Amino acid sequence: MPASSGTEDLLEELLNVELELQDVQDEIKRLLDKQEKLYEKQSELKAVLESYQGSEKSEKDNAAPHAENWSGSFEWDNEADDIRFNIFGIPTYRANQREIINAIMSGRDVLVIMAAGGGKSLCYQLPAVLHHGIALVISPLLSLIQDQVMGLTALGIPASMLTSTTSKENEKFIYKALEKGEGNLKILYVTPEKISKSKRFVSKLEKCHHAGRLSLISIDEAHCCSQWGHDFRPDYKNLGILKKQFPNVPVIALTATATKKVQLDLMEMLNIPKCIKFVSTVNRPNLFYMVREKSSVGKAVIDDIADFIQSSYANNESGIVYCFSRKECEQVAKELRERGVSADHYHADMDVNAREKVHMRWSNNKLQVIVGTVAFGMGINKPDVRFVIHHSLGKSMETYYQESGRAGRDGLPSECLLYFRPADVPRQSSMVFYENSGLQNLYDMVRYCQSKRECRRSAFFKHFAEPPQDCNGMCDNCAFLCELKEIDASDHTRALVTLLQEIQEMDQRATMLQLVDKFKVKNKEVGFELKKDELEQLVIQLILHRVLKEEFSHTAYATNAYVTIGPLAKHVLHGKKNIMLEVPSGQKSITKSSKRSRYTGLEVKLDNLRKELSSIHGGIFPHSILSTQQLSILCSQKPESTEQLEKIIGKLKTQKYGERILEVIGKHESDEEQGDDLADEEKVTTVNRNAKRSRKKKVVVIDESSEDEKL
Ligand SMILES: Nc1ncnc2c1ncn2[C@@H]1O[C@H](COP(=O)(O)OP(=O)(O)OP(=O)(O)O)[C@@H](O)[C@H]1O
Numbered sequence: 001m002p003a004s005s006g007t008e009d010l011l012e013e014l015l016n017v018e019l020e021l022q023d024v025q026d027e028i029k030r031l032l033d034k035q036e037k038l039y040e041k042q043s044e045l046k047a048v049l050e051s052y053q054g055s056e057k058s059e060k061d062n063a064a065p066h067a068e069n070w071s072g073s074f075e076w077d078n079e080a081d082d083i084r085f086n087i088f089g090i091p092t093y094r095a096n097q098r099e100i101i102n103a104i105m106s107g108r109d110v111l112v113i114m115a116a117g118g119g120k121s122l123c124y125q126l127p128a129v130l131h132h133g134i135a136l137v138i139s140p141l142l143s144l145i146q147d148q149v150m151g152l153t154a155l156g157i158p159a160s161m162l163t164s165t166t167s168k169e170n171e172k173f174i175y176k177a178l179e180k181g182e183g184n185l186k187i188l189y190v191t192p193e194k195i196s197k198s199k200r201f202v203s204k205l206e207k208c209h210h211a212g213r214l215s216l217i218s219i220d221e222a223h224c225c226s227q228w229g230h231d232f233r234p235d236y237k238n239l240g241i242l243k244k245q246f247p248n249v250p251v252i253a254l255t256a257t258a259t260k261k262v263q264l265d266l267m268e269m270l271n272i273p274k275c276i277k278f279v280s281t282v283n284r285p286n287l288f289y290m291v292r293e294k295s296s297v298g299k300a301v302i303d304d305i306a307d308f309i310q311s312s313y314a315n316n317e318s319g320i321v322y323c324f325s326r327k328e329c330e331q332v333a334k335e336l337r338e339r340g341v342s343a344d345h346y347h348a349d350m351d352v353n354a355r356e357k358v359h360m361r362w363s364n365n366k367l368q369v370i371v372g373t374v375a376f377g378m379g380i381n382k383p384d385v386r387f388v389i390h391h392s393l394g395k396s397m398e399t400y401y402q403e404s405g406r407a408g409r410d411g412l413p414s415e416c417l418l419y420f421r422p423a424d425v426p427r428q429s430s431m432v433f434y435e436n437s438g439l440q441n442l443y444d445m446v447r448y449c450q451s452k453r454e455c456r457r458s459a460f461f462k463h464f465a466e467p468p469q470d471c472n473g474m475c476d477n478c479a480f481l482c483e484l485k486e487i488d489a490s491d492h493t494r495a496l497v498t499l500l501q502e503i504q505e506m507d508q509r510a511t512m513l514q515l516v517d518k519f520k521v522k523n524k525e526v527g528f529e530l531k532k533d534e535l536e537q538l539v540i541q542l543i544l545h546r547v548l549k550e551e552f553s554h555t556a557y558a559t560n561a562y563v564t565i566g567p568l569a570k571h572v573l574h575g576k577k578n579i580m581l582e583v584p585s586g587q588k589s590i591t592k593s594s595k596r597s598r599y600t601g602l603e604v605k606l607d608n609l610r611k612e613l614s615s616i617h618g619g620i621f622p623h624s625i626l627s628t629q630q631l632s633i634l635c636s637q638k639p640e641s642t643e644q645l646e647k648i649i650g651k652l653k654t655q656k657y658g659e660r661i662l663e664v665i666g667k668h669e670s671d672e673e674q675g676d677d678l679a680d681e682e683k684v685t686t687v688n689r690n691a692k693r694s695r696k697k698k699v700v701v702i703d704e705s706s707e708d709e710k711l
Pocket residue numbers: 090091092093094097114115116117118119120121122256383409
């Protein structure tokens with residue numbers, strides 16, 4: 001056998017062994033992931049078992065049966081209903097609220113995971129009023145505390161806060177109430193720092209407890225306890241001492257989001273292993289999620305954002321625009337103002353007073369849009385935020401869920417729009433690579449952005465390990481009919497990897513943008529040329545598939561992200577793995593996103609509803625695209641019959657929406673050609689199965705009894 005063919009055979013065998021090794025490593029990773037999940041499940045089951053055993057023991061100890069059926073009857077039912085209705089003005093409980101209140105009133109520790117706007121506050125405020133004594137509430141932000149105390153005082157509930165802004169006189173009143181039970185105080189708010197730093201306060205609390213007057217301890221935004229959470233606050237770590245010092249006082253920990261890992265972590269940190277968990281769905285059915293391709297031209301992005309706001313929210317409806325950096329915040333706010341949008345910036349570098357002023361103007365509807373960094377976060381209590389726009393991608397699915405979730409806390413339809421461009425990925429990755437699972441979390445977010453088929457909502461369900469629910473056409477991938485074509489980019493990938501090898505052999509490195517730039521020549525040699533944005537998309541896809549990987553290097557001023565060869569590059573080089581790139585098909589100028597700028601998500605939803613209704617009701621539905629407000633009414637009252645439909649339209653017309661309907665009908669008639677355009681596009685083969693599925697759905701029954709209220 002000639003030497004060269006012997007070498008080739010050996011190389012071939014070596015490659016096969018390496019491929020097999022890679023497969024084994026993948027399998028090990030898969031098994032390790034599975035092992036981690038099983039460990040989580042194991043400790044969760046142990047905790048539940050212990051809690052059952054604990055409650056069985058206390059049942060025996062108390063010689064009275066202890067109900068685990070939290071929706072059953074309890075001795076405080078009537079009084080609780082009275083407080084709910086007559087003090088809080090709330091007609092009925094929402095999901096889990098009553099059960100949580102009953103568990104707390106039964107003296108159990110409770111962990112509540114309930115989406116933003118779900119009604120967590122009532123779960124501890126109502127038992128606080130119902131119980132004898134004072135409830136202690138730990139909340140992370142001054143502004144949040146101020147809002148809550150103001151709200152409770154307005155309801156006539158004696159509430160106070162002990163913070164750096166509390167006057168001496170007020171402090172005296174609070175200490176007397178704790179120590180001697182004097183005065184009238186039901187709910188006391190403090191920041192976590194008070195527990196960890198003020199011995200005086202803790203000693204007063206001990207006296208209060210000793211006298212049997214500490215009714216419950218509520219820990220709001222409890223995810224701040226966990227380093228795995230997205231808002232870790234060191235002072236939250238010390239809150240575990242509360243359960244140690246006051247073991248018989250029920251603790252209620254509340255948060256809007258917590259993965260299984262975070263839940264276990266915070267149960268441990270707070271010393272509440274036997275707590276009863278109430279986990280509500282993460283689904284926010286009123287939020288429309290969408291992602292738009294972000295132009296590389298900064299001004300074009302601002303034009304698009306301004307157009308989105310001015311065309312859909314012309315009546316000064318509130319919104320937030322999140323930006324990556326402080327500088328970007330200021331720039332975007334300025335450029336939006338130049339385009340006639342009432343906007344101002346908010347970031348951590350501003351003086352506290354200036355920040356507070358911007359927040360107040362926005363809260364009072366004197367300012368339409370806050371352009372903020374993530375510093376504009378917890379403590380935003382505004383219920384009627386109609387849109388949250390991300391100027392660039394967030395660092396994880398969890399932070400995106402939280403930030404976008406600030407829209408629509410009042411339950412009315414609202415929009416969450418994210419602008420994505422691959423070049424934003426290295427900016428984020430160089431910030432998060434040192435965090436626990438930082439890169440993994442970011443890449444999950446990138447997958448969400450890049451996906452052109454998968455329901456956006458289902459990505460959240462997967463992330464939070466929740467069974468899937470119907471999106472109801474409330475995301476771009478479910479609502480839009482999308483034309484896509486798949487390009488075989490295997491040759492481009494091989495050429496890219498070879499180029500990177502050459503760069504590395506010369507002891508050099510390349511950032512993503514440098515790599516794409518250097519690839520220009522090779523790009524021409526490979527069968528057909530990929531466009532610059534397609535190449536950027538390809539590089540990101542290859543990083544997600546581990547054909548390439550990111551590496552980081554620090555300079556005195558910054559951390560740079562470079563692209564290098566990843567563990568699976570060999571598979572591609574040796575033709576064992578094909579790389580397919582999904583791009584919008586058809587003419588580049590008439591892409592899906594250009595349609596999107598004419599039809600906002602909600603309008604598309606209504607348009608779908610209109611089409612559905614016209615086929616059912618012989619086209620009597622007005623041929624119009626309505627305002628967000630009208631849409632919200634229609635979407636919440638989806639009519640089932642022609643009579644119901646006419647009734648709703650009649651009501652809309654007799655109210656202030658009537659004029660706007662006529663105005664929009666006029667506008668739409670002049671847009672008729674554009675509508676035809678869309679119809680043509682829909683005739684082309686589509687790949688969006690979800691959209692088809694959502695169209696098949698029938699309209700649901702109208703709740704006639706509450707129609708007036710909704711209108
Ligand atoms: N059962 C109910 N019926 C009607 N409205 C309710 C009910 N419970 C709470 N609400 C109202 O819902 C709104 C949101 O409640 P709350 O502020 O407690 O939400 P949250 O879960 O704390 O949200 P976030 O995490 O965003 O702070 C409030 O205006 C509250 O009065």
